[in-house]
Amino acid sequence: GQNIDQPTEMTATEGAIVQINCTYQTSGFNGLFWYQQHAGEAPTFLSYNVLDGLEEKGRFSSFLSRSKGYSYLLLKELQMKDSASYLCAVTGSSASKIIFGSGTRLSIRP
Amino acid sequence: EPEVTQTPSHQVTQMGQEVILRCVPISNHLYFYWYRQILGQKVEFLVSFYNNEISEKSEIFDDQFSVERPDGSNFTLKIRSTKLEDSAMYFCASSLGTGGLFDEQYFGPGTRLTVT
Numbered sequence: 001g002q003n004i005d006q007p008t009e010m011t012a013t014e015g016a017i018v019q020i021n022c023t024y025q026t027s028g029f030n031g032l033f034w035y036q037q038h039a040g041e042a043p044t045f046l047s048y049n050v051l052d053g054l055e056e057k058g059r060f061s062s063f064l065s066r067s068k069g070y071s072y073l074l075l076k077e078l079q080m081k082d083s084a085s086y087l088c089a090v091t092g093s094s095a096s097k098i099i100f101g102s103g104t105r106l107s108i109r110p
Numbered sequence: 111e112p113e114v115t116q117t118p119s120h121q122v123t124q125m126g127q128e129v130i131l132r133c134v135p136i137s138n139h140l141y142f143y144w145y146r147q148i149l150g151q152k153v154e155f156l157v158s159f160y161n162n163e164i165s166e167k168s169e170i171f172d173d174q175f176s177v178e179r180p181d182g183s184n185f186t187l188k189i190r191s192t193k194l195e196d197s198a199m200y201f202c203a204s205s206l207g208t209g210g211l212f213d214e215q216y217f218g219p220g221t222r223l224t225v226t
Contacts, residue, residue, distance in 0.1 A: 096205075098155060103152065
């Protein structure tokens with residue numbers, strides 16, 4: 001089966017940096033996704049990691065360690081609009097089936 | 111920019127009734143998906159569809175659920191006899207079907223289903 005763990009809630013300050021951690025156990029592993037979801041809206045794709053290491057995309061970076069079953073999403077220069085849930089998700093033995101974690105609700109304070 | 115669309119945005123139905131949720135995937139995409147999210151809970155995979163047949167389904171997708179591509183543009187999810195616990199946001203998604211490990215799924219805005 002699959003199990004994905006991430007913190008339920010985090011708070012950070014505008015302009016700061018925050019790291020959201022995710023650990024996973026899956027039967028088979030293809031890749032790891034991070035999605036952003038604002039309340040009442042659809043998830044939107046942020047990043048995909050399949051190899052170990054850091055992927056950087058603007059203010060957002062994502063890291064993967066396959067041997068440790070661990071990933072993090074790093075958000076820099078936080079803005080108020082970054083207040084949202086951040087969903088860690090994996091594809092296991094099937095690349096077409098995304099398994100989502102419960103998400104981390106990030107609140108940004110001024 | 112092309113996007114996945116879903117109708118209706120909100121559907122209210124009585125327990126035991128049939129509902130059909132509609133989606134128009136991005137036009138050149140080959141894979142289609144349905145996910146659901148019960149309020150306050152995680153997004154859950156229901157089913158994937160390729161080449162006019164189900165390619166994978168979860169344990170949630172039991173006999174009361176069915177999917178169809180009735181024409182060249184629509185992709186539907188039917189719930190035969192709704193239960194209170196079917197109340198959720200239902201998201202449709204589509205992807206190119208690149209055949210590789212990474213095949214980005216584009217999500218529609220969702221249909222909120224309320225069963226009373």
